[in-house]
Amino acid sequence: MALPTGGRAKVLARRGRQRIYTRQNAEKSGGRKVRFKKTKLKDCWLIEPEVFEDFRGEYTMTYSEKVFAENGINVKFVEDDISMSSRHVLRGIHGDQRTWKLISCPHGKFYFIVVNCDQQSPDFGKWDSFTLSARNRNMVLVPPKHGNAHLVISESAIFHYKQSEYYNPEGQFTYLWNDPKFNIWWPVKNPMISRRDEEGHYV
Template sequence: MEIITTEFPGLLLVKPKIFGDARGYFYESWNKERYDAAGITENFVQDNVSFSSKGVLRGLHYQKPYTQGKLVSVLLGEVWDVVVDLRRSSPTFGKWQGFTLTGERKEQLYVPRGFAHGFCVLSETALFQYKCTDKYSPESEHGIMWNDETLNIPWPVQQPVISEKDTKHPRFKELSSELLFD
């Protein structure tokens, strides 16, 4: 596998080695020893899968105090995946970065604790997988408005399909210090 560092400290793009032939393909999606050697030493405790249609936008979500690091990937389809750095001590605090992840290329994005995360579906459908370092905690769930003017994320969908819950998140500038990370 190949590990690609990003301008955001701790945020890594993982490109697995894919073995393919006329029968199909095989790749290793998780191997603790190899990921530890690559610097992803988290203990993942929960796996989630979401299925979405074209134009669906999920996010921007995060948990605090029960924070989650995530290793995300697309099993089928294509998404534009976005992270926002909420770590006040980070040189990239308040900045976002986007990645196109596809089921064909099998990339994984390691999103450390302290980031908000979201994605929108570019293909007809997408099957999205999350490996999480802590369990889902409804009382710890928070978010940022997907179309926040300060972040100015250029989502590549004209009229995204959004859950009612995701229309009620605060703007980035409205986040109290308790909802940010040190």
């Protein structure tokens, strides 16, 4: 095989001097660390993965069963789902009695709320809010008996969620997004919502 000459030889020489960023290098330099932060709600966690950047782009570890277990979260996820919505679409408040959910935003940005919907809990009605985006890569772990809702605040956004139970529509509850007893603050007063969410229950 003939050796490269001229311009191609110079390009290869430059490449030879360039650092090669492999997954192994990423693990040494970053992109594998995850911070778990407590929220206002018991067992609800804000999860901040480290983003590793180089000349090619970015790398982020979004989920590791081992890392979660090391932080006291022993949840087995069995189903992944996504929804895509346009600006000012609001979905929620939805939840059930058994499912853990890990929420992230791989595209766009949305305002996300979690509310305690366990009527036997002294914290019933307590809520917390977060901004999840493709840029910050943050995630929220939502425990069972908690409702969640999101409002898209970018041109469009993808809502990605891992679930610990297979989806069962008959086991779902829906509360009104603007129930005065929850008194949740929303950045938009007149969002676009589905008929299901229009017909949600008051507390």
